[in-house]
Amino acid sequence: xxxxxxxxxxxxxxxxxxxxxxxxxxxxxxxxxxxxxxxxxxxxxxxxxxxxxxxxxxxxxxxxxxxxxxxxxxxxxxxxxxxxxxxxxxxxxxxxxxxxxxxxxxxxxxxxxxxxxxxxxxxxxxxxxxxxxxxxxxxxxxxxxxxxxxxxxxxxxxxxxxxxxxxxxxxxxxxxxxxxxxxxxxxxxxxxxxxxxxxxxxxxxxxxxxxxxxxxxxxxxxxxxxxxxxxxxxxxxxxxxxxxxxxxxxxxxxxxxxxxxxxxxxxxxxxxxxxxxxxxxxxxxxxxxxxxxxxxxxxxxxxxxxxxxxxxxxxxxxxxxxxxxxxxxxxxxxxxxxxxxxxxxxxxxxxxxxxxxxxxxxxxxxxxxxxxxxxxxxxxxxxxxxxxxxxxxxxxxxxxxx
Numbered sequence: 001x002x003x004x005x006x007x008x009x010x011x012x013x014x015x016x017x018x019x020x021x022x023x024x025x026x027x028x029x030x031x032x033x034x035x036x037x038x039x040x041x042x043x044x045x046x047x048x049x050x051x052x053x054x055x056x057x058x059x060x061x062x063x064x065x066x067x068x069x070x071x072x073x074x075x076x077x078x079x080x081x082x083x084x085x086x087x088x089x090x091x092x093x094x095x096x097x098x099x100x101x102x103x104x105x106x107x108x109x110x111x112x113x114x115x116x117x118x119x120x121x122x123x124x125x126x127x128x129x130x131x132x133x134x135x136x137x138x139x140x141x142x143x144x145x146x147x148x149x150x151x152x153x154x155x156x157x158x159x160x161x162x163x164x165x166x167x168x169x170x171x172x173x174x175x176x177x178x179x180x181x182x183x184x185x186x187x188x189x190x191x192x193x194x195x196x197x198x199x200x201x202x203x204x205x206x207x208x209x210x211x212x213x214x215x216x217x218x219x220x221x222x223x224x225x226x227x228x229x230x231x232x233x234x235x236x237x238x239x240x241x242x243x244x245x246x247x248x249x250x251x252x253x254x255x256x257x258x259x260x261x262x263x264x265x266x267x268x269x270x271x272x273x274x275x276x277x278x279x280x281x282x283x284x285x286x287x288x289x290x291x292x293x294x295x296x297x298x299x300x301x302x303x304x305x306x307x308x309x310x311x312x313x314x315x316x317x318x319x320x321x322x323x324x325x326x327x328x329x330x331x332x333x334x335x336x337x338x339x340x341x342x343x344x345x346x347x348x349x350x351x352x353x354x355x356x357x358x359x360x361x362x363x364x365x366x367x368x369x370x371x372x373x374x375x376x377x378x379x380x381x382x383x384x385x386x387x388x389x390x391x392x393x394x395x396x397x398x399x400x401x402x
Contacts, residue, residue: 309382
């Protein structure tokens, strides 16, 4: 017990209080208690409980006088570290004066006290790259304006995300039987994939003034987004578009298709299954005709990939595009298949082919959709849809439409 300026001050035995925070709420600490910060450093907080008593002749001015009430008051004097309670070697121990209950009573810091560590000192151990030594000095990273470095926890999750993303690419490659997963380029959708081919392959293979050797053959049944990119490329390069018409049965005229092909044909664009007509083109035959004249073949397989087995090696197509959302997968992700020799020779488009932050979640979702379709078996899906279409067609013929 200590008497000071009319008050009797007593101290209590330290008690662990692991949930208390010495840095955020010092006024709520109990007298002489251990406390742990969020970073794992533990402290002992020393305070005095003061009670009114007879006036004292003591000249000590450690504490400023309190108002004379019968209610005990607690004064927090200082906070000191407990080294044995730290979480690990990455955290430095230190001592700080916490607060004085009286208004203007300064408290002297212990002789071994130093300034609290900076935020940089506290967080630096979390960043593995900052542990590197370059030219004999610890690395100091100053380019946070471009991108921030990643703490260990994020790196672990990022590694898993990267693995899942590339696993989805492998699933797509296997699904269409590509020779290498490098032949699969993720895009936002099939439309973007077609535009990628148009502006990368098209502009580098169809030159201005090459009207004679720049023929592009496509059917009138192609969807709008599969035609417009080639109209733009043709306008820029002088290439000529040739359209394959429809037969009386409203399906692309394959005889006309074959007649339009010549040694001047640079590219053939064709759908596998039409979303408007429901027609299924004989892609393998179209590819053979195109090969005979040295033309490159781009196939829009958005409707066929989720409904039948699509084997790019067997079809021997040069490019093939599809969208995830037509395959029971998420929106915002699609893919381009391209023969590795063609992709390697194509100039960069938006940072080669995949620019910016990838749609990781969507790609993983596409992989899950492929797993789902594969579990049903594609041949079974094709047979079911074909039989359903035949039944619907037979039923429609019996209806009197007039």
